[in-house]
Amino acid sequence: MHLGLIPDGNSRHLLLHPSAAPYAPGVSAAELMLSHCSSLPVVESVSFFALSRDNALKRPGKLTGAATRAVLEACLRSLGEPLARPLALRFLGDLPLLDRTVAFPDLLSKSPLLDEHCAPRNITSVSDLCASLSTLSSPPPSSPSLPPLHILPHDLDLIIRPGHTRRLSSFCLYESAYAELRFPECLWPDFTPEMLDAVLEEFRGTERRFGGLGEEPKTGGEGKLERGEKPVAFVTGNKGKLEEVRSLLSDGVPGLVLTSLDADLPELQGDPAEIVREKCLAALGRAGGSPVIVEDTSLCFNALGGMPGPYVKWFLEAVGHAGLNKMLDGFEDRSAYARTVVGYCAGGADREVHVFEGRTDGCIVQPRGGGEGGGFGWDPVFECAEGDDRTIGVTYAEMDKVDKNRVSHRARAFGKLKVFLAGTRN
Numbered sequence: 503m504h505l506g507l508i509p510d511g512n513s514r515h516l517l518l519h520p521s522a523a524p525y526a527p528g529v530s531a532a533e534l535m536l537s538h539c540s541s542l543p544v545v546e547s548v549s550f551f552a553l554s555r556d557n558a559l560k561r562p563g564k565l566t567g568a569a570t571r572a573v574l575e576a577c578l579r580s581l582g583e584p585l586a587r588p589l590a591l592r593f594l595g596d597l598p599l600l601d602r603t604v605a606f607p608d609l610l611s612k613s614p615l616l617d618e619h620c621a622p623r624n625i626t627s628v629s630d631l632c633a634s635l636s637t638l639s640s641p642p643p644s645s646p647s648l649p650p651l652h653i654l655p656h657d658l659d660l661i662i663r664p665g666h667t668r669r670l671s672s673f674c675l676y677e678s679a680y681a682e683l684r685f686p687e688c689l690w691p692d693f694t695p696e697m698l699d700a701v702l703e704e705f706r707g708t709e710r711r712f713g714g715l716g717e718e719p720k721t722g723g724e725g726k727l728e729r730g731e732k733p734v735a736f737v738t739g740n741k742g743k744l745e746e747v748r749s750l751l752s753d754g755v756p757g758l759v760l761t762s763l764d765a766d767l768p769e770l771q772g773d774p775a776e777i778v779r780e781k782c783l784a785a786l787g788r789a790g791g792s793p794v795i796v797e798d799t800s801l802c803f804n805a806l807g808g809m810p811g812p813y814v815k816w817f818l819e820a821v822g823h824a825g826l827n828k829m830l831d832g833f834e835d836r837s838a839y840a841r842t843v844v845g846y847c848a849g850g851a852d853r854e855v856h857v858f859e860g861r862t863d864g865c866i867v868q869p870r871g872g873g874e875g876g877g878f879g880w881d882p883v884f885e886c887a888e889g890d891d892r893t894i895g896v897t898y899a900e901m902d903k904v905d906k907n908r909v910s911h912r913a914r915a916f917g918k919l920k921v922f923l924a925g926t927r928n
């Protein structure tokens with residue numbers, strides 16, 4: 503996500519706190535916020551409004567320049583400190599209006615986090631925007647202070663402006679076309695990392711349509727909806743899962759029509775139930791207003807205390823079936839369990855995520871079944887220990903699809919979801 507921050511309200515804060523060092527609270531807030539942003543995986547880049555040309559020209563002689571200089575210096579200094587992770591950071595402002603003593607080139611060259619895409623840019627007024635647009639039809643300007651528009655980083659997703667003012671004031675006029683805008687009811691120096699977390703949490707469930715109608719869920723051949731039928735979108739990037747879930751939900755829930763949305767949702771590290779909650783809220787924004795279902799599947803080795811668990815996807819991609827087996831060499835215990843955690847959210851005003859879990863025990867074996875394509879995921883190396891003689895001692899890949907759907911982790915989790923949905927739809 504590309505986050506825009508407009509630090510408004512510093513002068514008013516000073517009036518309310520005359521004993522505070524001028525602008526120091528705003529500077530601390532900026533340092534704290536940028537450092538916090540670097541610890542949030544969801545924030546990839548930040549554009550920070552440092553000084554608007556309009557602002558500076560219309561308030562000559564005011565402290566604006568000094569305040570901005572202080573904020574910039576502090577922020578750039580903080581970049582010299584180790585951040586939690588690299589953050590693409592861009593300060594917007596009319597730097598030539600600042601005191602030349604600001605050691606920009608020096609600070610910029612010291613920071614490994616700033617590349618050419620993060621250098622300060624000056625599109626902070628309509629005239630800047632026009633000037634930039636004019637460069638589109640001509641060769642890039644030689645002056646680094648006015649780069650061509652097409653090398654700007656991707657559009658802003660969310661702009662936050664505390665300060666009791668609900669406007670953009672020329673901030674990133676072009677890139678903010680489809681940005682969500684939030685205006686926390688406090689002055690910038692009082693805006694805390696916890697408040698930022700709350701805004702991000704609320705933003706995550708926002709449906710973004712970018713001027714269109716949103717992604718159209720595919721009904722996958724079920725045809726038109728009948729009266730009383732309601733589409734529910736299963737959001738996944740995994741075709742194997744989709745096939746199984748279609749079959750698992752093909753009966754038993756009156757009025758449910760499963761649609762599918764092919765999207766690889768971001769997955770935070772952590773507890774599977776948490777991963778699913780995050781995925782579910784992210785899925786809401788993609789599903790055009792439908793309720794959503796997501797799931798996350800883990801493969802847990804008992805000898806390794808449950809690892810690789812939710813990270814099995816990356817282990818499988820990195821080391822394959824043979825590598826999964828090798829991980830257990832040296833251990834007597836090759837037992838494992840497969841676990842699916844399903845998340846369901848009705849959407850609209852209802853943001854509650856209902857979580858259902860299913861687990862199946864088995865053990866890790868050399869790959870069997872799956873044919874030439876290698877089978878679905880780790881199916882060939884998971885030998886089931888549950889069910890009957892058609893499933894016990896048989897790998898998922900060797901089983902008939904109907905048999906897997908009788909005993910699988912996924913079938914158990916979706917069985918619980920079906921009971922829940924049947925209850926809510928009666």
Ligand SMILES: O=P(O)(O)OP(=O)(O)OP(=O)(O)OC[C@H]1O[C@@H](n2cnc3c(O)ncnc32)[C@H](O)[C@@H]1O
Nearest residue numbers: 738739740766767797798799814815878879880881
């Ligand atoms: O878009 P999503 O739904 O997240 O799909 P994904 O492929 O990223 O799936 P997960 O995050 O749940 O990662 C689980 C990994 O386990 C694999 N997998 C999931 N269910 C499986 C099953 O029933 N049998 C074998 N492999 C499975 C899947 O291919 C992934 O490599």
Ligand SMILES: [Mg+2]
Nearest residue numbers: 766767769815
């Ligand atoms: Mg995934």
